Structures are given as C-alpha cells and as structure tokens.
Amino acid sequence: MVQNEKLVQFYYLQYKECAARLKKKNNDGKKNYEERITRLLHEMRNVKTTKLSQPHLEEYHRQIRNLSYYAFRQNNQFAIMEIRDLLMKELVRLDLSDMRPEEQELITVKFLEFLREEKPFEICKRSIKSLSKSYAESGIKNQIIDMVPTRPEMEFPQALEMKRKFILHIGPTNCGKTYQALERLREAQNGVYLGPLRLLALEVYEKMKEYRIPCTMLTGEERIYEENSRIISSTVEMLDIDQKYDVAVIDEAQMIAVPDRGHSWTRAILGVQAPEVHVCMSPAAEKAVIHLISLCGDTCETRRYERKTKLVCEDGAFRFPEDVQEGDALIVFTKRAVLDIAGRLERMGVRASVIYGSLPPEIRRRQIRMFSGHETRVVVATDAIGMGLNLPVKRIVFVHTSKFDGKNTRPLLAAEIKQIGGRAGRYGIYDTGYVNAVGQEGLDYIKEHFDEKEPDVSCVSLGFPQVLLDMDEPLDAILKIWKSVATEPPFEKISIEDMLFLYEKAYRDRKEIDGFEDKHMLYRMLTCSIDIKNRDIVTLWLYYCKTYTADACLHFPALIMCSDSGLARYETFYKMLDLYYQFSVRLGKNIDLERLDREREKTEETIMRYLAKNKKEYIQKCQYCGSLLPLSASFRICDKCFAETRKSKGGRRHLWTGATAGG
Numbered sequence: 001m002v003q004n005e006k007l008v009q010f011y012y013l014q015y016k017e018c019a020a021r022l023k024k025k026n027n028d029g030k031k032n033y034e035e036r037i038t039r040l041l042h043e044m045r046n047v048k049t050t051k052l053s054q055p056h057l058e059e060y061h062r063q064i065r066n067l068s069y070y071a072f073r074q075n076n077q078f079a080i081m082e083i084r085d086l087l088m089k090e091l092v093r094l095d096l097s098d099m100r101p102e103e104q105e106l107i108t109v110k111f112l113e114f115l116r117e118e119k120p121f122e123i124c125k126r127s128i129k130s131l132s133k134s135y136a137e138s139g140i141k142n143q144i145i146d147m148v149p150t151r152p153e154m155e156f157p158q159a160l161e162m163k164r165k166f167i168l169h170i171g172p173t174n175c176g177k178t179y180q181a182l183e184r185l186r187e188a189q190n191g192v193y194l195g196p197l198r199l200l201a202l203e204v205y206e207k208m209k210e211y212r213i214p215c216t217m218l219t220g221e222e223r224i225y226e227e228n229s230r231i232i233s234s235t236v237e238m239l240d241i242d243q244k245y246d247v248a249v250i251d252e253a254q255m256i257a258v259p260d261r262g263h264s265w266t267r268a269i270l271g272v273q274a275p276e277v278h279v280c281m282s283p284a285a286e287k288a289v290i291h292l293i294s295l296c297g298d299t300c301e302t303r304r305y306e307r308k309t310k311l312v313c314e315d316g317a318f319r320f321p322e323d324v325q326e327g328d329a330l331i332v333f334t335k336r337a338v339l340d341i342a343g344r345l346e347r348m349g350v351r352a353s354v355i356y357g358s359l360p361p362e363i364r365r366r367q368i369r370m371f372s373g374h375e376t377r378v379v380v381a382t383d384a385i386g387m388g389l390n391l392p393v394k395r396i397v398f399v400h401t402s403k404f405d406g407k408n409t410r411p412l413l414a415a416e417i418k419q420i421g422g423r424a425g426r427y428g429i430y431d432t433g434y435v436n437a438v439g440q441e442g443l444d445y446i447k448e449h450f451d452e453k454e455p456d457v458s459c460v461s462l463g464f465p466q467v468l469l470d471m472d473e474p475l476d477a478i479l480k481i482w483k484s485v486a487t488e489p490p491f492e493k494i495s496i497e498d499m500l501f502l503y504e505k506a507y508r509d510r511k512e513i514d515g516f517e518d519k520h521m522l523y524r525m526l527t528c529s530i531d532i533k534n535r536d537i538v539t540l541w542l543y544y545c546k547t548y549t550a551d552a553c554l555h556f557p558a559l560i561m562c563s564d565s566g567l568a569r570y571e572t573f574y575k576m577l578d579l580y581y582q583f584s585v586r587l588g589k590n591i592d593l594e595r596l597d598r599e600r601e602k603t604e605e606t607i608m609r610y611l612a613k614n615k616k617e618y619i620q621k622c623q624y625c626g627s628l629l630p631l632s633a634s635f636r637i638c639d640k641c642f643a644e645t646r647k648s649k650g651g652r653r654h655l656w657t658g659a660t661a662g663g
C-alpha cells in the first residue's frame, strides 16, 4: 500500500482540480462555508468508525467537494490549508478504517494512476473502498478479455481445423426433416444424434435398435450403454467435443437462442468434430446457423421441406367440453391446468393422457403410447408437447393463449403457435391437421398469428468459457464480470441466475464443502441441471455438495426427504433420483445403478397409478363452497364467494362460519 501522506496528497490534488472544473454554482452554499469546514472537521474527528456506513462516508466526500469549491474559487488560503492539512487527513483515516488490511493492499501507485486516468475526481464522490472494488473488477475484466478468444469459434480449434460440410434441413414442424437426417445417420459407422429432450434421445435410440444398429443412449440422467455402438443418441448438452464422428445430427437448432440452454446448440455447431453435420431447424434459425457456419469457414448445403400434411385453423371457436373429439390435444401452460382438464374429462368418461414438464420421460412415453394405442382418447399437455415429439394428434386446441414465461404472463409468440400447432396432423395417419382455441377471443388471436412469418432468430446464445475457471478470483465474481463484458451481435451470453443462486447456497456453507476453493469442482456442482424452484431438490443438492467426499457412493435419496404429498411427492422423488445419478457422474462417484433402476421403476409405477386413478381429485374447485371453477380460472375461489367476501364490511368475513373477523 502507498504511504498515508501520498494518499492524502492524491486526495487533495483531486479535490483541487475538481473544484476548478465544477460548473459555476449559485451562491447559496457559499454562506458560512468556513464555519461549515470547522464543524465538519469536528464531526469527522468524533464519529465512531464502527458506526460509519458507506453512504455516510461518501456523504463526507461530497460535502468536502462542495466546501473545496468555494475555498478554491475564492482562493481562501486559510480554508484551503484547513482542507489540505486537516480535512483530507481525516477523510483518508475514515476511508481506511472501513477497509480490511488485505483490501488496503490494493491501494498501490498503479491504482492511484488508474483513478487519475480512468476515474478522475471520482474520489470526490466515492470512498476509496468502493473505487478499489471497481479497480479489482476492471482487473478481472481485463484478464477475462485476455483469456477468452474474441471470436467464439476460436474456442473449438479442433473443429476449426476440420473441413466440415453442413447439411441444413429446414422446414416447419412435421415436414420430415429429422426423419431425413436420421436416415443418413443410420448409415454412419460412428455417428451422434444431439436433441433437446431425454425423450427424443430415447426415441432415436429405439429407432436405431429397430434397425438393429448398436446404439448407446446418453443423457445427463441416464445411460444405456451398448458395446461396439455405432451411434450415440444423446441430449445436446452431452456432446463430447474431443470425440470424432463421421456424421452428426443436431436437432431443433432454432433453440440456439434460448437463454439458459441455447449455448449447447452453439457449442455443438461450432465444436462438433464431424466432417458431415446435419442440422434440423425451423426457417427462423436459418440465418443465425449459417452465420455460425461461415465463422468456422465450413461449407453448407440447404434442403428445404414442406409440411407433409395440411394444417388448417378451424372457423368456429372450440367449446369445452362439448367439442372434445378423439385425437384432440388440449394445450395449457401449467401442470395444475393439465390435471384439472384431464380430471374434468375423466369425470365425463373421456380418458386422457397427460404430458407436462415435471413428468419423468418414461411416464411421458407411456402416456404417449396410451394415446397412440387408443387407450386414451385425448391428450392434455403443456408446451412440453411442442418439441419434436411425434404424437398421432388430429387437432391441437389452445385452451390458453398466453403463458407465464418465468417473469411475466404474455401472449403466445407466433413461433410457439407454429411449433405447438404444427403437432396436429401426423404424417401417415392424417391428411390434415387442425388447430383451434377455446373461446372466440382465443381463436381470433391464434388466427391472427397462425400465418404470420416467424421472426428470424435474432440472437445466438454463448456459454461460459471454462478456461476462466483457472483465474485466481472467486467464481461468482468471474461469472458476473464475464456476463458484464459486452459481446458482438448476434451473440448473447447465457443467463447465469440459476448458477448464482446455487453459488449463494454453497457459499453460505462453504466451510463444509470439500473443494469449494477448486473452481472446476465447484463449477461442476453449480451446473447440475436441477429444478431450483423445488426446495427439496435444492436441499438434496446442497447435502451432496457437503457430503460427496464422505463415501465411495453418494447417499441414496429417500422418499421421506420429499415434503410434498400425493403425485407431486413422487415427481419430486424422481427428480431426486435423477440428481443422484447426475451428481455422481459429474463428481466421479460410484452409483448403485441396480437400486436406482429399481427405485425409478417403482416410482414410475406409482406415478402411473396416480395418473390412472386419481385425476378427478385435481379438478379445480372453489376453496369455499366446493363448486366447479370455470376452465381458465386464475383464482381458487368462485365469483360468488369472492363477491361474498367483498360484501362484508368492517372486517373479513369467514364464509364457513358466517362470522366476521374482529366482531
């Protein structure tokens, strides 16, 4: 650290120069400024440093700036002397009293030079502690800029050295683009399929098995290994960029823009080591993908497809439940609504399959099979249905036309309407697919956007470069500062909120976590793909972070760890089993695979039983009078009961007793 006198001198010169540059002030503050200097000095000398907050300290900085202005403007030598010899000394003393010795070490000649050049006169407004924090951050920022290649493709030198040929399969849903790419993949001696869902990886795995091609399925949560496999069917996140393949298929590449997963598609396109790469996507992603290919200097050929069956938006609005027909898929955007509608249908004697995000893939598969095999007549699903799943759906009915996207409830985008609506009219079963919506307003909205051209994908998601894990700084600082460094369009960095959320959790218990200091290890823990909205899952994750070194195997999850009841309890337990697998693989632990398979199967059976028998329980009823709520009710109380609660004056009325609170 520089000597105190040097620091005082630095402060003084900055305040002096700042006074010369400040715009002319009105004269109100001029009154009694000499007296105010003396008063401020007295206050600063007597303030208890333990009680001094940052905003309070920075207020001193600003007051002195104002007083210096008048002293220098008037060339009041006495006041200037007081500022230089007394106030500055006190200010430096108080500033330093708020810093730990290791923080004071940052106050070097270089740091003062940085302040003089990059942040002139900032010291007249901010404490040296906050400025040194910005300095440290700018140091980290510079290191990041040095370490990360300016062009994203440079992160994949092996792929960059190859001459790759891309075949782009472009078309709307259900046009056979994945089919064509897979036809080529099955001829490969060493190929890889990279898709968005565990269920799609499983679908491709099964297709390869049908063709008697040895195949391994690989996802973050399971692996079905076969010796001498010619094909690996996996989720896109699992791509091994050090591995060479003859043919690669990257499916649903329009997902390249998705904030928390899109980077895996970017990584696959830039980094997969295969001379022949097939990319399947909607037309919206064409420009973005071609841009990536041109960055790598590779060649591409485009194959365009038309839908194989017609898709028609119906004229009359759909009425629920009167208009329900065999082959319908009813679309809503919450699990609660899926189960509610399925319950209502079953009450009428219409059996329904259900598909929503938190259902284990095996259950989704069984639900799809029941629908395909006509055991159930309709399917009720969230937009989880939209991604490449092949279902014999004749008509898609949007029960809701807006969805909660994690931040706000917003109307569906044209791309979503196409992706979901396009599921109707499966090739080989139907000649025409139909789309409709519940209520005239809903149908008008769908019609308005049905033929709209999907806007081009405007951004390409970029992942966190792992070379930064070698930096000698805390991981959260690296992540935040990396995120703050601007990128060239069309690239946009992935969202890091989930990682930071888990980091906070781990940080609080860092003393109990072996390897918290090892950023590679910590990163592997933080990037476990888990449902962070589920408290039980986060608790188990943290437990694993703290105990993973205790034994050769992780502790096996127990049902008792799930605080939910009924169906949700088993869904959570299934996620725990997934986490057990995922964490074990990531941290190199042994796995009790037999027990895992057994528990998964048992849990799947229980979930199926719940879905088979108990759906009527999920029908949304008024919490007060028990009457059936309207289909799209946002509240758990009917209008009549709600009006009752409003009627009561002078206190809240308890409907079940008729009594009024407080009287």
Ligand SMILES: Nc1ncnc2c1ncn2[C@@H]1O[C@H](COP(=O)(O)OP(=O)(O)OP(=O)(O)O)[C@@H](O)[C@H]1O
Pocket: 171, 172, 173, 174, 175, 176, 177, 178, 179, 180, 280, 387, 388, 389, 390, 426, 427, 428
């Ligand atoms: N030439 C074909 N011969 C037989 N079946 C086909 C053919 N083309 C497509 N199909 C079948 O049509 C269905 C839809 O095809 P595919 O999954 O390839 O569509 P897609 O364009 O990739 O749609 P999405 O974007 O929704 O995944 C599948 O069941 C597929 O097996």
